[in-house]
Amino acid sequence: MEVQQKKFDVSGFTLKMIAVVTMLIDHIGAVILEGGLAEKYNSQTLWLLDQVLRDIGRLAFPLFCFFIVEGFHYTHDRKKYALRLGIFAVLSEVPFDMAFDHTYFKPDDNSVMITLLLGLISIWVIDTLFTKSAARFSGDIKKRRICDAISVIAVIVCVYIIEEWASSDYGAAGVVTMIIMYLMYEDKLLGFAIAVIWLGLTCGDTELIAAVDLVPLYFYHGRQGRKMKYFFYAFYPAHLLVLSLIAKAAGLWAYQM
Secondary structure, eight states: OOOOOOOOOOOHHHHHHHHHHHHHHHHIIIIIIIIIIHHHHTOHHHHHHHHHHHHHHTTHHHHHHHHHHHHHHHOSOHHHHHHHHHHHHHHHHHHHHHHHHSSSOOTTSBOHHHHHHHHHHHHHHHHHHHHHHHHHTTTOHHHHHHHHHHHHHHHHHHHHHHHHHHOBTTHHHHHHHHHHHHHTTTSHHHHHHHHHHHHHHHHOGGGGGGGGGHHHHHTOOSOOOSOOHHHHHHHHHHHHHHHHHHHHHTTGGGSOO
16 A cells, blocks of 8 residues: 655645744844944945845745734634734834834834734725625626726725834835735736735835745645644743843944944
Protein backbone atom coordinates (compact mmCIF):
# COMPACT_ATOMS: atom_id res chain seq x y z
CA MET A 1 0.00 0.00 0.00
CA GLU A 2 1.35 3.44 -0.95
CA VAL A 3 1.97 5.88 1.86
CA GLN A 4 0.56 9.30 0.96
CA GLN A 5 3.23 11.95 1.30
CA LYS A 6 2.18 14.80 3.53
CA LYS A 7 2.03 18.12 1.70
CA PHE A 8 4.40 20.74 3.07
CA ASP A 9 2.54 23.77 4.29
CA VAL A 10 3.05 26.97 6.25
CA SER A 11 0.59 27.58 9.06
CA GLY A 12 -1.23 30.80 9.81
CA PHE A 13 0.76 31.01 13.04
CA THR A 14 4.03 30.97 11.10
CA LEU A 15 2.84 33.71 8.75
CA LYS A 16 1.77 35.83 11.72
CA MET A 17 5.19 35.34 13.32
CA ILE A 18 6.83 36.49 10.09
CA ALA A 19 4.64 39.60 10.23
CA VAL A 20 5.43 40.25 13.90
CA VAL A 21 9.19 39.74 13.57
CA THR A 22 9.51 41.89 10.44
CA MET A 23 7.37 44.57 12.08
CA LEU A 24 9.65 44.56 15.12
CA ILE A 25 12.72 44.87 12.88
CA ASP A 26 11.06 47.74 11.03
CA HIS A 27 10.20 49.57 14.24
CA ILE A 28 13.70 49.15 15.70
CA GLY A 29 14.88 51.07 12.67
CA ALA A 30 12.09 53.66 12.81
CA VAL A 31 12.06 54.29 16.57
CA ILE A 32 15.71 53.80 17.57
CA LEU A 33 17.83 54.52 14.49
CA GLU A 34 15.65 56.84 12.44
CA GLY A 35 14.14 58.08 15.68
CA GLY A 36 17.36 59.81 16.67
CA LEU A 37 20.37 57.51 17.01
CA ALA A 38 21.54 57.90 13.40
CA GLU A 39 21.06 61.66 13.57
CA LYS A 40 22.68 61.93 16.99
CA TYR A 41 25.91 60.33 15.77
CA ASN A 42 25.56 61.59 12.18
CA SER A 43 26.50 58.11 10.99
CA GLN A 44 26.01 57.02 7.40
CA THR A 45 26.44 53.42 8.58
CA LEU A 46 23.53 53.79 10.97
CA TRP A 47 21.41 55.41 8.26
CA LEU A 48 22.22 52.50 5.94
CA LEU A 49 21.34 49.99 8.67
CA ASP A 50 18.09 51.85 9.23
CA GLN A 51 17.24 51.55 5.54
CA VAL A 52 17.89 47.80 5.61
CA LEU A 53 15.68 47.34 8.68
CA ARG A 54 12.90 49.47 7.19
CA ASP A 55 13.05 47.51 3.93
CA ILE A 56 12.69 44.21 5.82
CA GLY A 57 9.73 45.74 7.62
CA ARG A 58 7.81 46.14 4.35
CA LEU A 59 6.90 42.45 4.63
CA ALA A 60 4.72 43.02 7.69
CA PHE A 61 1.77 45.22 6.76
CA PRO A 62 0.40 43.19 3.79
CA LEU A 63 0.48 40.05 5.95
CA PHE A 64 -1.53 41.79 8.66
CA CYS A 65 -4.00 42.90 5.97
CA PHE A 66 -4.19 39.32 4.70
CA PHE A 67 -5.14 38.04 8.13
CA ILE A 68 -7.76 40.72 8.64
CA VAL A 69 -9.48 39.34 5.52
CA GLU A 70 -8.89 35.75 6.66
CA GLY A 71 -10.28 36.58 10.10
CA PHE A 72 -13.34 38.20 8.55
CA HIS A 73 -14.15 34.98 6.68
CA TYR A 74 -13.40 32.57 9.51
CA THR A 75 -14.47 34.36 12.70
CA HIS A 76 -17.63 33.13 14.42
CA ASP A 77 -18.49 36.62 15.66
CA ARG A 78 -17.55 39.60 13.52
CA LYS A 79 -18.81 42.07 16.12
CA LYS A 80 -16.44 40.68 18.76
CA TYR A 81 -13.63 40.61 16.20
CA ALA A 82 -14.16 44.31 15.43
CA LEU A 83 -14.48 45.11 19.14
CA ARG A 84 -11.14 43.44 19.91
CA LEU A 85 -9.45 45.43 17.16
CA GLY A 86 -11.07 48.61 18.45
CA ILE A 87 -9.94 48.01 22.03
CA PHE A 88 -6.34 47.35 21.02
CA ALA A 89 -6.42 50.33 18.65
CA VAL A 90 -7.24 52.53 21.65
CA LEU A 91 -4.60 50.83 23.82
CA SER A 92 -2.00 51.30 21.07
CA GLU A 93 -2.43 55.02 20.60
CA VAL A 94 -0.27 56.34 23.45
CA PRO A 95 2.61 53.87 22.78
CA PHE A 96 2.40 54.74 19.07
CA ASP A 97 2.61 58.48 19.75
CA MET A 98 5.46 57.95 22.21
CA ALA A 99 7.40 55.84 19.71
CA PHE A 100 6.91 57.88 16.56
CA ASP A 101 6.03 61.39 17.70
CA HIS A 102 7.96 61.66 20.99
CA THR A 103 4.84 62.76 22.81
CA TYR A 104 2.01 61.13 24.72
CA PHE A 105 -0.88 62.10 22.49
CA LYS A 106 -1.01 63.33 18.92
CA PRO A 107 -4.55 63.06 17.49
CA ASP A 108 -3.50 63.80 13.91
CA ASP A 109 -1.15 60.81 13.70
CA ASN A 110 -2.66 57.41 14.51
CA SER A 111 -1.55 53.81 14.55
CA VAL A 112 -1.96 51.09 11.96
CA MET A 113 -4.48 49.42 14.27
CA ILE A 114 -6.94 52.12 13.20
CA THR A 115 -6.22 51.26 9.57
CA LEU A 116 -6.81 47.55 10.20
CA LEU A 117 -10.06 48.32 12.02
CA LEU A 118 -11.26 50.53 9.15
CA GLY A 119 -10.30 47.78 6.72
CA LEU A 120 -12.35 45.22 8.63
CA ILE A 121 -15.36 47.53 8.79
CA SER A 122 -15.03 48.37 5.09
CA ILE A 123 -15.03 44.78 3.88
CA TRP A 124 -17.87 44.02 6.29
CA VAL A 125 -19.97 46.80 4.76
CA ILE A 126 -19.10 45.69 1.21
CA ASP A 127 -19.93 42.08 2.05
CA THR A 128 -23.31 43.13 3.46
CA LEU A 129 -24.09 45.23 0.38
CA PHE A 130 -23.07 42.35 -1.91
CA THR A 131 -25.46 40.02 -0.06
CA LYS A 132 -28.31 42.50 -0.44
CA SER A 133 -27.67 43.04 -4.15
CA ALA A 134 -27.49 39.27 -4.70
CA ALA A 135 -30.95 38.91 -3.16
CA ARG A 136 -32.41 41.90 -4.99
CA PHE A 137 -30.95 41.17 -8.44
CA SER A 138 -30.77 37.38 -8.31
CA GLY A 139 -32.08 37.13 -11.86
CA ASP A 140 -30.09 39.96 -13.39
CA ILE A 141 -26.33 39.52 -13.23
CA LYS A 142 -25.60 42.77 -15.06
CA LYS A 143 -27.56 44.92 -12.60
CA ARG A 144 -26.02 43.03 -9.70
CA ARG A 145 -22.48 43.68 -10.94
CA ILE A 146 -23.23 47.38 -11.48
CA CYS A 147 -24.70 47.63 -7.99
CA ASP A 148 -21.69 45.83 -6.49
CA ALA A 149 -19.26 48.13 -8.31
CA ILE A 150 -21.10 51.20 -7.04
CA SER A 151 -21.00 49.77 -3.51
CA VAL A 152 -17.22 49.27 -3.63
CA ILE A 153 -16.61 52.74 -5.04
CA ALA A 154 -18.89 54.33 -2.42
CA VAL A 155 -17.09 52.56 0.43
CA ILE A 156 -13.67 53.57 -0.91
CA VAL A 157 -14.77 57.21 -1.21
CA CYS A 158 -16.00 57.09 2.40
CA VAL A 159 -12.67 55.58 3.47
CA TYR A 160 -10.71 58.43 1.90
CA ILE A 161 -12.97 60.96 3.62
CA ILE A 162 -12.64 59.24 7.00
CA GLU A 163 -8.86 58.97 6.65
CA GLU A 164 -8.62 62.74 6.18
CA TRP A 165 -9.67 62.86 9.82
CA ALA A 166 -8.22 59.60 11.14
CA SER A 167 -4.70 60.03 9.67
CA SER A 168 -3.73 56.47 10.50
CA ASP A 169 -0.60 54.65 9.37
CA TYR A 170 -0.85 53.62 5.68
CA GLY A 171 -4.09 55.61 5.53
CA ALA A 172 -6.79 54.99 2.93
CA ALA A 173 -4.30 53.13 0.71
CA GLY A 174 -3.91 50.56 3.48
CA VAL A 175 -7.67 50.10 3.78
CA VAL A 176 -7.99 49.67 0.01
CA THR A 177 -5.28 47.00 0.26
CA MET A 178 -7.63 44.92 2.41
CA ILE A 179 -10.56 45.61 0.08
CA ILE A 180 -8.51 44.28 -2.86
CA MET A 181 -7.65 41.12 -0.91
CA TYR A 182 -11.31 40.66 -0.01
CA LEU A 183 -12.48 41.11 -3.60
CA MET A 184 -9.82 38.66 -4.83
CA TYR A 185 -10.37 36.15 -2.02
CA GLU A 186 -11.00 33.24 -4.40
CA ASP A 187 -7.44 33.65 -5.72
CA LYS A 188 -5.49 34.69 -2.64
CA LEU A 189 -2.05 34.78 -4.22
CA LEU A 190 -3.15 36.96 -7.13
CA GLY A 191 -5.12 39.18 -4.77
CA PHE A 192 -2.10 39.58 -2.52
CA ALA A 193 0.14 40.38 -5.49
CA ILE A 194 -2.27 43.04 -6.78
CA ALA A 195 -2.57 44.50 -3.28
CA VAL A 196 1.23 44.77 -2.99
CA ILE A 197 1.43 46.48 -6.38
CA TRP A 198 -1.26 48.90 -5.19
CA LEU A 199 0.81 49.67 -2.09
CA GLY A 200 3.87 50.22 -4.25
CA LEU A 201 1.98 52.68 -6.42
CA THR A 202 0.42 54.59 -3.53
CA CYS A 203 2.90 54.33 -0.66
CA GLY A 204 6.29 54.10 -2.36
CA ASP A 205 8.33 51.63 -4.38
CA THR A 206 9.84 49.99 -1.31
CA GLU A 207 6.44 48.48 -0.50
CA LEU A 208 6.98 46.16 -3.47
CA ILE A 209 9.50 44.26 -1.32
CA ALA A 210 6.45 42.65 0.27
CA ALA A 211 6.16 40.50 -2.86
CA VAL A 212 8.59 38.22 -1.00
CA ASP A 213 5.60 37.24 1.19
CA LEU A 214 4.19 35.35 -1.79
CA VAL A 215 6.71 32.56 -1.14
CA PRO A 216 5.40 31.48 2.29
CA LEU A 217 1.84 32.36 1.23
CA TYR A 218 2.13 29.83 -1.61
CA PHE A 219 2.53 27.12 1.03
CA TYR A 220 -0.33 28.38 3.20
CA HIS A 221 -3.37 26.13 2.85
CA GLY A 222 -5.57 27.49 5.62
CA ARG A 223 -4.12 25.56 8.55
CA GLN A 224 -4.22 27.79 11.61
CA GLY A 225 -1.43 26.18 13.61
CA ARG A 226 -0.62 27.20 17.17
CA LYS A 227 -3.19 29.51 18.74
CA MET A 228 -1.88 32.65 20.46
CA LYS A 229 -4.65 35.06 19.50
CA TYR A 230 -4.17 37.72 22.16
CA PHE A 231 -0.40 37.65 21.84
CA PHE A 232 -0.63 39.13 18.34
CA TYR A 233 -3.04 41.82 19.52
CA ALA A 234 -1.01 42.73 22.61
CA PHE A 235 2.39 42.63 20.93
CA TYR A 236 1.76 45.78 18.92
CA PRO A 237 1.27 48.25 21.80
CA ALA A 238 3.70 46.34 24.05
CA HIS A 239 6.69 46.45 21.71
CA LEU A 240 6.06 50.11 20.82
CA LEU A 241 5.97 51.00 24.51
CA VAL A 242 9.25 49.18 25.17
CA LEU A 243 10.99 50.76 22.16
CA SER A 244 9.72 54.23 23.05
CA LEU A 245 10.96 53.91 26.62
CA ILE A 246 14.38 52.77 25.37
CA ALA A 247 14.50 55.75 23.01
CA LYS A 248 13.47 58.14 25.79
CA ALA A 249 16.05 56.71 28.21
CA ALA A 250 18.73 57.08 25.52
CA GLY A 251 17.85 60.75 25.11
CA LEU A 252 16.56 60.28 21.56
CA TRP A 253 13.32 62.18 22.17
CA ALA A 254 15.32 65.37 21.67
CA TYR A 255 15.67 64.40 18.02
CA GLN A 256 12.40 64.82 16.15
CA MET A 257 11.78 62.48 13.19
